[in-house]
Each structure stands twice: as structure tokens, then as C-alpha cells.
Amino acid sequence: MTCDVALLTDRRYTATAAAEGDWYMSNILADDGLLQAALARRGLTSERVDWADPGVEWSRFRCALFRTTWDYFDRFPEFSAWLDRVERQTRLCNHSPTVRWNLDKHYLADLDARGVPVVPARFLERGSAQPLADVLTEAGWDEAVVKPCVSGAARHTYRVNRRTAADLQPLLDGLLAAEAMLVQPFQADVVRTGEDTLMVFGGRFSHAVRKVPKAGDFRVQDDHGGTVHDYTPTAEQVELAERAVSACHPLPVYGRVDLVRNNAGQLAVMELELIEPELWLRHHPPAAEHFAAGVAAFLTP
Structure with missing residues (x-):
């Protein structure tokens, strides 16, 4: 049976329900559920699929949408070979050239060359x-x-x-x-304030969160004890996030821009995530509609 959208995950997250107390899996399913419901309202079918499952027939999907493929960097040769194979069977979203470019943090040098302020590297x-x-x-x-x-x-x-x-x-x-x-x-503002993360769909800002490291650490990821808080960004932050995404060609369907005040007090891009960013749709459910609209437009001839 054909399906419009494969929501790509990895083998750890294919369950349809979270075990009691598993907040991590609950968050994944909440975000994917919001997106799947928004896709369905546009008449688009979707399935959550392990990207590395050898039994998947990718040609039955109109596109493969990266969501929680959070093991690709530990299996990079396998993932690279998978990209080569699957892009000949279905469309990748974001676009295949964008995915390949964004896999490697050398992209920061490209953003810098395009006039986007980034943390030096x-x-x-x-x-x-x-x-x-x-x-x-x-x-x-x-x-x-x-x-x-x-x-x-x-x-x-x-x-x-x-x-x-x-x-x-x-x-x-x-x-x-x-x-x-x-x-x-090292950017001292990360431990003082945290990282401000802005979600962008089709080049337009949607919502934001602030990621704060736990006391004594500098890593903001919840895997390492970091916490996530609702956040209203400044106009300057929104402008920079949209400019960073718009510097990419073709324009990404979705993206996440992590911003920090650098050691000179100026806004800079820490990372631009265009493959499998966590998007915290559950913090702002209307964002799922923006995301789904972008996917629908991507699938429109």
C-alpha cells in the first residue's frame, strides 16, 4: 500500500506507546502525533519508519521526512550508503542536497561566507x-x-x-x-543564560524555546540533564534565524536555529539543524500545522 510520508526514526523509537515513566519516548510520540494529525487534516497519510529497516520498500512513499534519526552519526557509513540508495527511490525532506550539506559542521564556514554571523570555528x-x-x-x-x-x-x-x-x-x-x-x-552565555532555539518553517519563524544546561555543565541537551523552557525571542533573534535559513538553497521546509550571545555580546548562530532537529511541537501545537503545510507544498508538483 502506498503512503504519502515516511516519518523517519531509528530502531530505538519505533514503539507506538511509551512505557510508564519514559518521558523521552512520550515526547517523541507527542511531537510525531501532532504532525501526523496535521498531515491527515491535509489528506496526507503517514507512517513512522525505522530508516535502517532493510525490509522497507521506500518507493511506496512519496517522501521520507527526517524526524528522530538520532543514531545516524553513530552509524555514519551505513547512513551515507542509505542516503545514496533511498534518494533514488523516493524524495527526501529536507531536500537531499540540503541534508548532505547539513550533515557536516563545515556548513558553518559556508554560512559565515554568506554573511550569517556564526560562532567562530x-x-x-x-x-x-x-x-x-x-x-x-x-x-x-x-x-x-x-x-x-x-x-x-x-x-x-x-x-x-x-x-x-x-x-x-x-x-x-x-x-x-x-x-x-x-x-x-567557549561561549560563556551558554552557562549564564542558555541557548535560544528558534523553529522556522518555510523560511518563517514559528516558535522558540530556551535550553538551559544543568548546574555545573555546559551541554544543554536533555540527554545530559539540560532543561527546556518556553521562550519569546526578540525581533533581532527572529530576523537572524530567518536569515540563516534563507541563506540555504533550496529553501528548507523546516529547520531549527540555535542562537547564543557570543563573548562580544553579539547574536550568533551556534548551529543550524536541517536534518532531524527536535522541534518541540508539543510546546506550540499550532507549529504542527505550519510544518504539515510545508510538507504538503513540498509534495505538490
């Missing part, structure tokens, strides 16, 4: 032997965050300074043997 390419302490010294940064260029959920994300860089070096050398890494100056 130095890239350590695979096989690099440059000591981390030298990177910090050359950049003039006393403290930094190090993470893989292909990553999510704060995987291998470390906070270092010039005194502790040598301690991280053996681990970093092991990581660099297999993948490229990103070094950015």
Missing part, C-alpha cells in the same frame, strides 16, 4: 596532527569546545582550556584518526 581535518593547545593559542582563545564535525546529542563534546588541552590530546588524536573535528571558543 577552526576545523581539524581527519589525520591532523596539530596540537590542540597550538590551535587555541593561534586563535587567541583561552577556553574552547571540541566536537566532531558529524555529531549529535553532544557526542564527544569536550570543554577545554589552554591548561587542559594537553590532557585531551590523546583522546583527540584517536578521534582525528577517524573523523574531522571542530574547535570553537
Whole structure:
């Protein structure tokens, strides 16, 4: 039987009901449920599907919509091969070139070149032997965050300074043997205030949340004890979020822009998530309608 939209998840999240006390799965199902209901109101059918399920016949879907494929960075060679195969069988949403571009945090350099203010970054390419302490010294940064260029959920994300860089070096050398890494100056506002996250559909702002790390940590993800709060952004933040998304071609159907006040007090993009961002539809249910409208337009010839 054909279906309009495959909502892509991973094998951990294919359940149709959350176990008692499983707030994480409950959140996933709440957001997907809101989107599926909004799609249905537009006459579009949908199914939640494990992206890596070998038994799926992708040609029976009109499009595959990334939602909670939150293991792709741990299975990147497999995921890359899957993209090559599936894009020949159905349409990917967001668009396939956008997905491939946004997989790797080198996209931050592209945004910077397009005039979008981003948190500065130095890239350590695979096989690099440059000591981390030298990177910090050359950049003039006393403290930094190090993470893989292909990553999510704060995987291998470390906070270092010039005194502790040598301690991280053996681990970093092991990581660099297999993948490229990103070094950015630590943004103090993350621990003071948090990250402001703006959701954008079809280039237009929808709603926002503020992500706050737990005491003593800098990671805002709820996987690491961070908390999420409703938030009303400033006009300046909305303008920057929409500008960041509009700098992408073709225009993404959906996206999430994580903003921070940098160490000079200016707004900057921390990350632009265009593949499988959590969108907190449950915090603002009308956003599901905007999302569904974008998907419907994507499917319209």
C-alpha cells in the first residue's frame, strides 16, 4: 500500500506507546502525533519508519521526512550508503542536497561566507596532527569546545582550556584518526543564560524555546540533564534565524536555529539543524500545522 510520508526514526523509537515513566519516548510520540494529525487534516497519510529497516520498500512513499534519526552519526557509513540508495527511490525532506550539506559542521564556514554571523570555528581535518593547545593559542582563545564535525546529542563534546588541552590530546588524536573535528571558543552565555532555539518553517519563524544546561555543565541537551523552557525571542533573534535559513538553497521546509550571545555580546548562530532537529511541537501545537503545510507544498508538483 502506498503512503504519502515516511516519518523517519531509528530502531530505538519505533514503539507506538511509551512505557510508564519514559518521558523521552512520550515526547517523541507527542511531537510525531501532532504532525501526523496535521498531515491527515491535509489528506496526507503517514507512517513512522525505522530508516535502517532493510525490509522497507521506500518507493511506496512519496517522501521520507527526517524526524528522530538520532543514531545516524553513530552509524555514519551505513547512513551515507542509505542516503545514496533511498534518494533514488523516493524524495527526501529536507531536500537531499540540503541534508548532505547539513550533515557536516563545515556548513558553518559556508554560512559565515554568506554573511550569517556564526560562532567562530577552526576545523581539524581527519589525520591532523596539530596540537590542540597550538590551535587555541593561534586563535587567541583561552577556553574552547571540541566536537566532531558529524555529531549529535553532544557526542564527544569536550570543554577545554589552554591548561587542559594537553590532557585531551590523546583522546583527540584517536578521534582525528577517524573523523574531522571542530574547535570553537567557549561561549560563556551558554552557562549564564542558555541557548535560544528558534523553529522556522518555510523560511518563517514559528516558535522558540530556551535550553538551559544543568548546574555545573555546559551541554544543554536533555540527554545530559539540560532543561527546556518556553521562550519569546526578540525581533533581532527572529530576523537572524530567518536569515540563516534563507541563506540555504533550496529553501528548507523546516529547520531549527540555535542562537547564543557570543563573548562580544553579539547574536550568533551556534548551529543550524536541517536534518532531524527536535522541534518541540508539543510546546506550540499550532507549529504542527505550519510544518504539515510545508510538507504538503513540498509534495505538490
